[in-house]
Amino acid sequence: MSGWFDIPVSERTVRGAIELEETDSGTLPHRLPRWALEQVGDDRLSMSETQPAGVRIAFRSAATAVEVDVRATRVVYPGLPPRPVGLHDLLVDGRLVAQASAGTATTMSVDMATGRVDTEAGEMATLRFDGLPGRAEDIEVWLPHNETTEIVAIRADAAIEPVDLSGRRRWLHHGSSISQGSNAGSPSLTWPARTATATGVELTNLGFGGNALLDPCVARVMRDTPADLISVEIGINLVNADLMRLRAFGPAVHGFLDTIRDGHPDTPLTVVSSICCPIHEQTPGPGAFDLAALAVGEVRFRATGDPAETSAGKLTLQVIRDRLADIVAQRRRHDPALHHVNGLDLYGPADVAELPLPDALHPDAAGHRRIAERFGALAFGPGGPFAG
Structure with a gap:
């Protein structure tokens, strides 16, 4: 895309994850490694650890706009009130300035009585954050804490550099x-x-x-x-x-x-x-x-x-x-x-x-x-x- 800079999805730009899994269409942050999930063998833990609580995309840039392509997976329970849709929080130098949700998502319908899971595939969604300051600042996109999120691509309208973590505990x-x-x-x-x-x-x-x-x-x-x-x-x-x-x-x-x-x-x-x-x-x-x-x-x-x-x-x-x-x-x-x-x-x-x-x-x-x-x-x- 002319005028945009592709941001690599890697450990330098995705923070707070234990592992990054390369999938057919993108990168899935994990908060536990596969070997741990295999030892526990619990579906609820396997779902929870892919819900990226605390995981964020982070870089430093003078961008005025950022786009993130994601594939979201949401769990629904028929007969129960709907669960909140996952939000992505954009922070600039630690200040929350914008929020966005994936407009489409894969849904996993879980029957609480039988345990049956029916999955309906959704499309990729593009989140766009406009109106950023346009001066060099730390930019973070915090991923939803309550829905599985696969990162497909990240773009900004200005070059980026890694956040300086020296001295940060x-x-x-x-x-x-x-x-x-x-x-x-x-x-x-x-x-x-x-x-x-x-x-x-x-x-x-x-x-x-x-x-x-x-x-x-x-x-x-x-x-x-x-x-x-x-x-x-x-x-x-x-x-x-x-x-x-x-x-x-x-x-x-x-x-x-x-x-x-x-x-x-x-x-x-x-x-x-x-x-x-x-x-x-x-x-x-x-x-x-x-x-x-x-x-x-x-x-x-x-x-x-x-x-x-x-x-x-x-x-x-x-x-x-x-x-x-x-x-x-x-x-x-x-x-x-x-x-x-x-x-x-x-x-x-x-x-x-x-x-x-x-x-x-x-x-x-x-x-x-x-x-x-x-x-x-x-x-x-x-x-x-x-x-x-």
Whole structure:
């Protein structure tokens, strides 16, 4: 295209991914390697890791216009309210200046009762961002946190150069759908993305919906990923999946942290417990859809366990928070770079009253903002484990 410059899709221009897969038509960012997915064998994790939370196209340019060709894949659940369409956020020197969505997408229709998946192929979509300043600035296009996105091509109407990352610290974070960005307004407004932009760190977000489950392969990926700062959010998925009991939980946490430490023995590492979630504070999982809410077109979740079973080792958020605090205190005797943030200090009971969880599980856009502000202050502020 005359007057336009093709931008190569590579690790120099696509940041926040673990791997870039070359497909027949473009490049698919992955947030976990294939070998890890094969070890877990879970379709939900395989879908979640291709939803590029925290992944962004980044370069420096005096462009006034940028175009990105993408192939999007969206998941729909017949009988449930439609899911939000994925947004692409354009940031200039850290400021959100424009947003766009793919006008067409491949759709995967998942029958919740039978598990059947019907796929309808969609076409490539071109996203165009006009009216940029036309002076040399850092330009980022944050890819959707909630839909699989294959990058076909990138163009700008001026030459580009890589962003200077010298002196920028690398933050590696793992967590649940809350870390991935469920119910956030857009990909640059998830709580990890907000925190990273505000503090000037380079984010790799390994937040996976329903899959912060202490999988050993995820710990090995973190062990082998370069990082200057590391955090892990632990709790909510273990409860709502009803995955393990207290006897297994403690050793699993120790093993997860031990593996990370094999590759990052002295890196500041922060364990973050779950934010307040009233349905699971004292009630074990598994979690389930609230059928009464679905009947009136709303998505809400409920806890189906029996609180009396906590005495037999079933996990609740209160049980996990207490155990995590003990584990961190125990390990800090020989690991002073290990730290703890109580999730209730990020979003507690008073926040639930002021900014209720709209589906009883995930914070809304205002909740993500609050969590980002508080984590930024607690972790990156003076005296915090990630203070500069």
